[in-house]
Amino acid sequence: MKALVLTSNNCLEFVDVREPEIGPDDVLVRVSACGICGSDVHGMDGSSGRRIPPVIMGHEAAGTVADTGNLVRDWKPGQRVTFDSTVYCGKCRYCRQGLVNLCDNRRVLGVSCDDYRQEGAFAEYLAVPGRILYPLPDGVSFVQGATVEPLSIAVHAVSLARPGPDSATVVIGCGVIGLLIIQVLRALGTLRVIAVDVDPYRLQRAVEMGAEASIRSDRDDPALTIASLTSGRGADVVFEAVGVNPTVNLATDVTRKGGTVVLVGNITPVVDLPLQKVVTRQLTINGSAASCGEYPVAIGLIADGRVKVDAIVSAVAPLRDGPEWFARLRRGGEPLLKVVLEP
Numbered sequence: 001m002k003a004l005v006l007t008s009n010n011c012l013e014f015v016d017v018r019e020p021e022i023g024p025d026d027v028l029v030r031v032s033a034c035g036i037c038g039s040d041v042h043g044m045d046g047s048s049g050r051r052i053p054p055v056i057m058g059h060e061a062a063g064t065v066a067d068t069g070n071l072v073r074d075w076k077p078g079q080r081v082t083f084d085s086t087v088y089c090g091k092c093r094y095c096r097q098g099l100v101n102l103c104d105n106r107r108v109l110g111v112s113c114d115d116y117r118q119e120g121a122f123a124e125y126l127a128v129p130g131r132i133l134y135p136l137p138d139g140v141s142f143v144q145g146a147t148v149e150p151l152s153i154a155v156h157a158v159s160l161a162r163p164g165p166d167s168a169t170v171v172i173g174c175g176v177i178g179l180l181i182i183q184v185l186r187a188l189g190t191l192r193v194i195a196v197d198v199d200p201y202r203l204q205r206a207v208e209m210g211a212e213a214s215i216r217s218d219r220d221d222p223a224l225t226i227a228s229l230t231s232g233r234g235a236d237v238v239f240e241a242v243g244v245n246p247t248v249n250l251a252t253d254v255t256r257k258g259g260t261v262v263l264v265g266n267i268t269p270v271v272d273l274p275l276q277k278v279v280t281r282q283l284t285i286n287g288s289a290a291s292c293g294e295y296p297v298a299i300g301l302i303a304d305g306r307v308k309v310d311a312i313v314s315a316v317a318p319l320r321d322g323p324e325w326f327a328r329l330r331r332g333g334e335p336l337l338k339v340v341l342e343p
Contacts, residue, residue: 058110
């Protein structure tokens with residue numbers, strides 16, 4: 001089969017590889033669409049330690065069941081599916097509690113690190129455990145199905161704070177995840193959403209997707225502007241969807257006393273935390289890891305049109321053109337959000 005392989009740091013090649021073998025509990029999926037994640041773009045240079053070549057990346061995908069292992073009963077060839085990016089064991093203490101994102105034996109599709117290697121979905125076929133599959137409704141396209149994974153991350157992040165209709169809510173970082181968080185907030189009834197970014201194009205998209213106000217943080221003072229928009233109190237809930245030191249500190253700066261910060265971005269391993277601000281203002285800091293069973297909710301939000309995932313898809317291209325699209329995303333300077341590749 002053909003696959004897009006990270007053969008060395010920053011080098012992607014469209015090559016022939018062996019079709020994956022399936023175990024007794026596995027399902028062989030013929031991949032129809034796979035989205036390029038920012039973690040792939042940022043990690044392909046080896047800096048994250050989670051994309052060690054050679055590896056087939058890709059974890060945001062949808063396709064059709066091609067074959068099943070002899071113990072699989074719930075899936076049949078021809079079914080349209082998407083699947084979790086987290087391969088959880090289903091047996092450890094966390095899995096038994098339903099916290100599959102914290103699984104002691106967790107693996108992630110398309111990730112290779114010192115502990116494990118799990119081939120991903122930038123390929124014609126992928127083998128995954130049947131327990132991580134979800135049916136894709138007929139009204140949801142494969143390209144839309146490839147956005148279920150990032151949407152589930154947004155749903156999970158929002159579930160950790162559950163802002164009310166009148167909560168003053170701030171989303172810092174209007175990339176794909178930030179824009180999906182905005183849509184999820186609006187879909188679930190939160191009316192007051194403020195978007196913060198440095199990119200005017202992304203801020204424009206944030207307003208189109210439901211933000212009532214936008215702040216360009218390289219030009220305006222976000223703390224002063226948010227204070228003025230919240231009668232001087234600050235935000236009730238802040239979602240930080242970047243993961244670098246300045247934006248994490250900004251998140252704590254603009255949160256009111258007793259408020260909540262949800263950390264979703266994960267670019268840098270270590271950031272400074274303004275401890276005295278967090279303690280004296282009694283802030284709640286939540287880390288948001290992947291998703292935890294939110295796939296059905298995410299699929300439902302797409303199917304009933306409450307979240308418009310087509311609005312975040314900038315381009316759909318053949319898998320063979322993957323190296324070019326990765327290069328464009330790494331280079332930046334274009335109004336690109338989600339790029340989906342089709343094998």
